[in-house]
Structure formats: structure tokens, C-alpha cells
Amino acid sequence: MDATLPGVIVGALSILGILIALLLRYKISRMESGTKRMIQINKAIRVGSTAYLKRQYKVILGVMVALSILIYSLDVMMNGGIPFIACSFALGTICSLLAGYIAMDTATLTNVKAAQAARESETKPLKVAFSGGVVLGISVVSMSLLGITGLFYLYWLLTGDVYKVPLLIMGFGFGASLAALFAQLGGGIYTKAADIGADLVGKVEAGIPEDDPRNPAVIADNVGDNVGDCAGRGADLFESLSAEMIGSIIIGSVVFLATRNLYFLFFPLMAGAAGIAGTLIGALFVRPRRGEAPVASMRKGMVATCITLGVLFYLVTLPIGPGYVYLYVASLLGLAVALVVEAVIEYYTEEHKPLKELVDSTKTGTATEILMGLALGMEVPVTPVITVLAALGAAYMLGRSFGEAAGIDPHIAGIYGTVAATIGVLSLTGIILSMDGYGPIADNASGIIEMADLEEEVGSDVKDVLDAAGNTTKSLAKGFAMASAIMASLLLFQAYVDVVKIKVYNLMEPRTLIGLIVGAAIPFLFSSQALKAVGRTASKMIEEVRRQFREHPEILDGKIEPDYARCVEISTKAAQRYMVPPTLVSLVVPLVVGFLLGPTAAGAFLIGVTASGIMLAFLMNTGGAAWDNAKKYLERIGLKGTDEHKAAVVCDTVGDPLKDTAGPSLHILLKLVNNESIIFGAAFLAYSLYLLG
């Protein structure tokens, strides 16, 4: 195969993806926006979200500039001062910010259209909200592929050395994960502080419904959905995909050295392009029908994507050459992993035994429900983690035996098998993100319906359906993000190994062991800071809402409008301030370990972070979702307002920052430390050799 052909195919499909997303966005923008009041509310949310992102992006761009200088020192060391890495870093950061912006823009554009659609028919709002999700899903995936492919060919042209290119474009992955971490943390702190403030004082103390316009924190809460869930997850999955692509290309370059087969570098990109095609086809199958749960219809889309990919993967492995069918099998294993993990997450969060026991525990109060929820969350990681490990192990063994038969280094062939499996998972990003984008859009639509006093017109059924599906798709997307996080970070560890060219990370070596255990401590420290940030900000928000109700009791009678802006201000300021310490931890500790304990300890550190981080992420994401669903279950069976329900509301409040701030940020943490260590790996190595004289 000609070396430019994959570039042309991937580039064409990415551009096609972007064009389709733009077209779809245009179609959404032409839809009806409803009443004056709806437009007004939508404008408030949109203005608040844009204002927040602007401030956040300023901070991130500042950090980017500072870090670019540090990274440029690597360019001086490795590339004779030509800023290859620094530029790819800057581009990655900017693209990730753009992905977050697109997510927010799409969501705030679509929410009011979905709300208006709810006034027209029962199924239309689901369709509109899902269209918004597709805009987001397709554009994020296409942008990632286009950016990486473009950089790859550009740097190849400039350096003339295809083997060297993957490491130079790694900056793109690092930049993407840095921006994503800021976006997810900042957005997560913002949204949960607002949410807790709105819920605890509004719903529990004042007894007004969710999204009631009398609640001073209501606009902040709705802005939060867009800047946290939407922009956050958009940036998260953008960086997941990008980092994993580049990591695969790095590993591919090692296989290329062993086989002189260039296609090993292109295979990840081609599989990514297949992902775009699969998403487009899958999305066609999402046709919400009357009486059918929206999740069921989205699941059809996911199955269609899987089937399409099952065919396309075969086509994209073909050019590698005969006998490489093992890569096809490995990529199918990846698809299977994604489906199993989704099933496990669903088992723990939907109406099955675990959730029923959790609901039962509300009878004896908050304390027992917290305990049972923690217990549930701690049990969750076991099955998905073992599934992922088994699939990776099987893919490795397939590769090994192929390598032995074909006369290629069996270890290298085995590792490339795990790459194919990881690609299998990640190629679902587009469709997952489409489903995930639905969540906050539906949430917002339902908020607008409530605030614009349209509930009677629309009927509470439609509103409930909008809400419930969003919850499920969000938790499925997080399950996917976790599975892809563990696979991507193990893949990036392999890329790190290839960069520092150290083949033994021996746990008997004290420094390696220390690196590993310090790594295992980091996700705990990181989560602690994230939770504290939410706790502190929420306290301020609670006090502010209480103050407004106390000083202006007329607010509760609906006679005067509350001071929304003050609440937006509190969340904004706190998010900016508190997103910095955990990010600093994630940036500084890998460098300290790498330079102080050496590149081998730094490798073990990465494994430590991955091992404990993934457990905590499953615990927090799924535990949080289960508490949320337990509360919703009680509401559904008509126990709203009972003691059980009150206990469940408290537990849901505990779960919120676990599942929407700390948990999803952990996914990014895993990849950030890996990306950073890959970038600085050569420097760790050089410094440790210098110390040895």
C-alpha cells in the first residue's frame, strides 16, 4: 500500500465527519426555539456557559504557554531547537479546548430546541437531543484523527524520518490530556457545587422542585451541566482517543523497525477512521419510537456500530499482509470488552439485585445506604478489570504465537495484539460520545421546560423520560471511558517502555517498588483534592442560597427574581481556584519520580497510578450513579418525600461529586501522567545516565 493512501483515506473521512457535523448543527440551529421565556432562559445558560469557558480557557492557555517553554527545552535537547514537540503540545491543547467548546456550544444550542420539540411530540425531543450528541461525537473523533494525521504527515515531511515522528507528535496527546484535565476538573467542580447548592437548600430545605426558577442557583446548575458534563467529557474522550492513537503509533513504529512494514503505523489511524464510519452508520439506527425506552433505541445504534466495525476492522487489517488475522480477532476482543463492561455497569446501576439492595437500605436511613453504596462501588471494579486484563492477555498470547510462527519477536507481536484490542474499544468513542452528549442536553431541556412553566403543557411523562435516559447514557459513557482509560494507560505504558528503551521494571528493585507504591497513592491524593474543592465550594453555595432566601423571602413567593449571577460567580471563581492544586499534583509528581528515582521507577509509577486509579474511578463513578438511580427509583415508585427518599437525596448528593468530578477526572489523570512521562522519558533517561557519570 502506498504510504500516502492511508493519510488520504483518514483525512477524507475526518473531513467528511466534520462536514456532516456542521450540517447537522446547521439543521438543529434552524429548528424552533419556542416561547420568549424559553429563549431568554436558553440565552442565560448559553451566556453563562460561554463566559465560564472563556475564563477557564484563559487559565489553561496561560499554563500551556508556561509548559510550552519547558517542553521546548526537550526540543532543544532532541530536535536541535526546532519546536516539534512544543508545537504539537500547543496544537493538542488547543484542539482539546476546541472539543470542549464544541461540546458546550452544541449542547447549549440544542437544549432549547429539544425543549421546544417536547411541546410538539413525545419522541421528537429524544431525536433532537440525540442529534446534538451526534454533532459532538462525530466532530470530536474527526478532529482528533485529522489533527494527528495532519501532524504525522507534516512532521514526516519535515524530518524525513518516519520512525522519529510518533514521539514528536506525542506532544499532541499530552496537550490534549492537560486541557482535558483542567476542563473536567474545573467543569466538574463548577457543576457539582452548583448542583449541591441548588438541591440541598432548594429541594430539601425550601421544598421547591428541581430547576424551579425561584432557586438562585438554578442557572448555575444548568450552566454546570454544559461546562462540566458536556465540555468535560468532550475533552476527556478527545484526549483518550488522541493519546491512544499516538501511543499505538509509537508502538507501531517499533513493530515497523522489526518488520519494515509501514502499515503498522497507519493501522491505528485507519481503525479510527472506521470508527467514524461506524458511528455515522450506527447513528442512523437510533430512531426513537413511541413507547420504546430511549436507551433501547440508542442501544440499537450501538449494536449497529459494533456490527459495522466488525466488518470494517477486517478490511483495515487486510493491508498488513497475510496471517495478520490475529489483529482482527484482537480488535473484536476489544469490541467485546466494551460490551461486557457496559453490561456490568448496567447490572450495578439499573434495576437489578445490587440496586434493589441499595434501595432497601434506605429503610434504615442515610448511614446504611452510604455504607451499602460504598460496598457496591468497591465491588464493581473486579469484573470489568478482570475482563479487560483477560482480553489484553488473550490478545497478547495470540500475537506471541503469531510472532513465533512468523519469525517476528514474539513480545513485540504480542504487544501489538494488545494495541489492536485497545483500538477495538476506542473506535466506539464516536457513538458513545453521541449517546453521552444526549444526557446533559436532555437534562437542560427538562430544566428549561420546568423554568419556563411548560410542565403542564408537555406532561411530566415526557420530562421524566428525558431525565431517566440521560442518566443511563451518562453512566454507560463513564463505563466506556473507564474501560478505555485502563486500556489506554496500559498501552501508553508500553509506549513509554519503547521510548526509554528499558525492558525490565523489576519489583525487587527498591526504587521501582517505591515508584509503584507512590504511584498508587496519587489517585487518592488527587481525588481528595477534587472532593475537597467541591465540598468547600458547595458550602459557599449553600450559604449563599440560604442567605438569599433569608434576606429576601419574597423570592420564594416568586415576587422578585433571585440573584442568579452571584451563584454563577461563586461557582466560577471556586472552579478556577480549586482546579489548580490537583492538576499541579498530576504534573509535578511524575517529574519528581522520574528525575529523582530514575526512568525505571517512573515506569513503575505509571503502573501504580493506573492500578489504584482505575479501582477508585470505578468505585466513584458507579457508586455515585447507583445512589442517583436509587433516589430516582424511589421517586418512580411514588415514595418522594418519605424518610427513605430523604436519605436517598443525601446519598445522591454524596455521590454527585464522586461520579461527576473526581471519578471522570481520574480517567484523565491516568493518561496525563503517562503522556507526560512519555514526553519526558528521554530526559529522565539522560539525567539518570548523567548522574551515573
Next chain:
Amino acid sequence: MDATLPGVIVGALSILGILIALLLRYKISRMESGTKRMIQINKAIRVGSTAYLKRQYKVILGVMVALSILIYSLDVMMNGGIPFIACSFALGTICSLLAGYIAMDTATLTNVKAAQAARESETKPLKVAFSGGVVLGISVVSMSLLGITGLFYLYWLLTGDVYKVPLLIMGFGFGASLAALFAQLGGGIYTKAADIGADLVGKVEAGIPEDDPRNPAVIADNVGDNVGDCAGRGADLFESLSAEMIGSIIIGSVVFLATRNLYFLFFPLMAGAAGIAGTLIGALFVRPRRGEAPVASMRKGMVATCITLGVLFYLVTLPIGPGYVYLYVASLLGLAVALVVEAVIEYYTEEHKPLKELVDSTKTGTATEILMGLALGMEVPVTPVITVLAALGAAYMLGRSFGEAAGIDPHIAGIYGTVAATIGVLSLTGIILSMDGYGPIADNASGIIEMADLEEEVGSDVKDVLDAAGNTTKSLAKGFAMASAIMASLLLFQAYVDVVKIKVYNLMEPRTLIGLIVGAAIPFLFSSQALKAVGRTASKMIEEVRRQFREHPEILDGKIEPDYARCVEISTKAAQRYMVPPTLVSLVVPLVVGFLLGPTAAGAFLIGVTASGIMLAFLMNTGGAAWDNAKKYLERIGLKGTDEHKAAVVCDTVGDPLKDTAGPSLHILLKLVNNESIIFGAAFLAYSLYLLG
């Protein structure tokens, strides 16, 4: 030095320790027991505790017999059918059960004497309770040393091969940790289910004070203190010390091979004997004074022990030969680690910034306090873990440079340095256990005062002092247990390495990596089962207490006595039933990993369990203690009954099973999996070689 001399010294000191403990116990038993009502209550607690332990011990002895048969197959494989390992396993189990029994017996003997002493003077109850603690501390340490020393010399005599002996007596450590895990889990489930039941219905719903005789769960609650906190921690520290001693002797035997210096085998025992002497001397310095906090006086005892050990360690390292002063320095590092970890735990649980922020968060309710408590708990592990790792790293480096200078394998010398540091920590077991034993005795004494209606006579000040000190010493003891758990399990990993004779545990090897990550998942699964056990049992207990109040409202008027026995029965049955699944997990998974993935993966598995287990243990133990202390703080500043206090009570209830069931059981889990893998290491190896043909 003659090879029998260390045995004589250690044996003599252990027997002296046991005699002193017996004498002290006799003195306590001759004290006044107070009023008829007090004697009656004491009898109820003592009978309940004994009955519970009897049932629990039957289960454990049954498991012991079953496992002995499995272990005997190792004897057939390795020792020509002579049941060396099986016998040491049985002895270890029985001694550990005995340690638990002694702890329970001492506590239930002393509690009523301390209550009576409270009627006589202000300082006397502290003295009496601490004496009970000393009986426990001294006898547990002495019994462990005597058992190991006896077995060591006996097996040496029988086999004639001193190098082979350490592995044969490892059964003692495995038996001890198995019994300890059952004891801690069973006791922990029992005590917390009773405690939660008593508190949530009695204190929160019915509004009667703690330990009120009208509460049906009050006897179960007081029994729980003895079978959970007392018997559990007694068995825990017995196995910590035993496993660590034997692990050190295994590593010592490798150094012996390299140096032909037998004293490397005896050094751990001699240091343990120094620990007995240090505890006896330190205990003399604990003289509660009027107006002085009891913890301050105990701290004097601990400082005196440390100083004594600082001198004695020098004497016990002397016989190794000139130049081995590095081992002395390493053992001092161990003492320093213990002090630092204690200081950190105190910082997070006493009245400093973190606790104040936690107390503050109660203003905005239960949810924010749960979040801030989780955040606090997640921050805790960082400093202690880094301290432990730094000390081990320094001890290793000291050993390496000594080894290089002296012409001994630097790695072996380095590892022995870490052994000395670990011994430094563990030699404090006696004094720590004495302080820890004080806790449940004081708790019970205060319960007896309440139930026997003596509060007015005694004055609530004395009662509060009894309570508060117990809380602090318990959390300090847990800090110590955690530090010793991480050090002991890293030491045991080294012993495992020496047993399977595999020198490389490479994280690049997929099976090793899988072993490690599966290991990291186990503490989560284990904790999940422990918490579920408490949650489920507590729900039953809550329903039973509610039922009694509902069906017999006269109970609350004090007209009829509640059905205490029914509550005791519920806790007993549930503890027996639910202690089995987590124990099975801890027993089965290491074998599955070892046989399925091989001895290298099994080694990495151990590190995985240690890394994630220690973080969770710190999180749960310290987080739980902080919630407890936040509640106590609010009571102290007179906010009892406010909304803040109610939130704090719920959080305390959440923290209880974290800190008294799952957390302390995790310490034992870490060592159990290590002990088991050491015992079965040779079998893993043989099987994997067999598979390879």
C-alpha cells in the same frame, strides 16, 4: 555467640513476660467489683463475649483442620510426610485464638474493676484500665516470641538443618494470620452491627443516652467492644509480630548462607525480646495524674519505651560483629517511622486543621461532611506511606553501601537493612497494644457506669475522660498497625522472593502485570464484602430494636427489661455467616493467581494487594476516626442535639464499620496473602515447572 544463648535469653524474657502478665491479672482480679448491679452487668457481658468466642472458635478450628490437610500435602512434597508445616500452622492458629481469648478475658475482667475504681478516685480507673492493657500487650508479645523460639529450636533439633527451619515454621505465621482475619472480621461485624443498631434506634430515634439499659442492643454493643476491638486487635498484632518475625528469620537465613553468621537468624528474636523489656519499663512510666490527659501520660510510657529500645537495640546488634552498626541505625529509623506515623494520624484525627474543617462541614449537613471526611481519609495515606518508603529506602541504601565495603552481596545486605527497620517498628507492639487495650476496657467501664446508674455518683467528667482517651489510643494503635502492616508485608514479599528464588518481577511481562492489577482489586472486593456484612446485619439489628420498642413500649419507661439475648443472637449469627466470604476471597485468590499465572505473577499480586490495601486501610481507619472525633468535638462544645450534631452522628455511623471492621481487617489481609503465598510458593514453582514440561 553460642547458638543456644539467644534462645535462652528470648525464652527467659518471654516466660518472665508471661509471669508478669499473670501476676498483674491476679492483682486486677482481686480488686473490688462494686455493686451487685455492676457485677450482674459485667457477668452478662462476660458470658456474652465468651459464648460468642466459643462459637467463632469452633468455625475457625473447623477451617483450620480442613486447611491442615491441604497444608499437609506440602509436607508430603517437601518433608517426606513429616507434618512440620501443618503442625506449625495449627500451633499458630491456636496461639492466635489464645491471644484473642486473653484479650477478651482481660478486658471483661478489668472493665468492671475500672468502673468501680471510678467511684473511688479520678485517676484510679485510668490506672486500672491501663493495667488491663499491659496484661494484654505483654502476654501477646511474649506468647508470640515463645512460640516461634520454641518451634525454631525444636525443628532445628529434629531436622538438623538450620537453613531449612524458617520455612517450616512459616506455618505458624499463616495460622496466626488466618485466625486473626476471622477474629477481626467476625468480631468487627459483630461489634459494629450492634453499635449501629444501638445508636441509630436508641440514640437517634428514641432519644435515650448511649449505653442506656433500656436499649435492647446495649449488651450486644458492650460484648462487641470485647470480641471486636479487643480480641480482634489482640489477634491482629499477634499475627503481625509473628509473621514479621518469621519473615525476618527467612531473610536472615539467606544472609546466613552468604555470611555463615548464624546470628542473622537470631537478631529478630533478640530485638523482639528487647521489645518485651522496653514495654515493661515503659509501662512503669504511665502514671495518670490529676488534671493530666490520660493520653499524655501514656505517651510518656511510649517515649520511655522508645528510649529504652534505643539502648537495647545497640546491645542486640553488637553480637553480629563489628561494622554492623548500620543495622542499629536502621532499627532506629524504624522507631522514627512509628513516631512520625503516629504524629500524622494525630494531626488528622485530633483538634487540628483537618478536623476543624470537618466539623465546619457539618453546618451544611450530612452530605458535605461525608464528602469532606472521604477527602480527609484519601489524603491521609500520602505522608505515612512516603515516610515508610523513605525509611525502607534509606535502610536499604545503608545496607548496600555496607555490603559493598564488606564484600557481601549488596542487595542482601540492603534487604537485611530493611528487616532491621521493620523490626524497629514492630518492637513497639507491646506498648502500643497496652495503650490500645485501654480503649475497649474504658469504653466498657463507662458503659457499666451508665447501665448501673452510677453516673451521678461518678460525675460525667470522669466518664468523658475515660471515653475520650480510649478513642485516641485506638486510633493511634491503628496507625501503628497500618505502618507495621505495610512494612511487614513488604518484608514478607522479600521472604517470598527468597522462597521461590525468582529474582525478577518484571512489570513488562503481561502475566506479572495482570497479577499486580488483580492484586490491587482484591482489597476493594474484600472491603466491599466486609461493609456489606455490617450493613446487612445492622439493618436486621435496627429492625429488631425498633420491633421491641414498638411491641413493648413499656421498655422505654424502664418497666420491663428488653430482650438483650435476641440482639446478641442476631449479631452472633450474622458475624459467623458473613465472616466467611471475605476470608474465602483472601484464601482462594492467591492460590488461583499462583497456580494459574505462576510464581512471578503471584509475587506481583502480593505487591498489588499491599499497594492498594494500605491506601484503603488508611482511608477507612483515619476517615472513620475523624468522623467519630468530629461528633465528639461537637458534643464537647455543647452542640449535642443540634442539626450539626445529628449530621455528625450519621457520619460517625458510616465511619464505624470503616474503621472497626473493614479497615483493621485489611491489615491482616495484607499479611495473610503474603503468608499463604510463602507457604505455597514452592508448590507454585513446582507446578509451573511441571507445566513447562
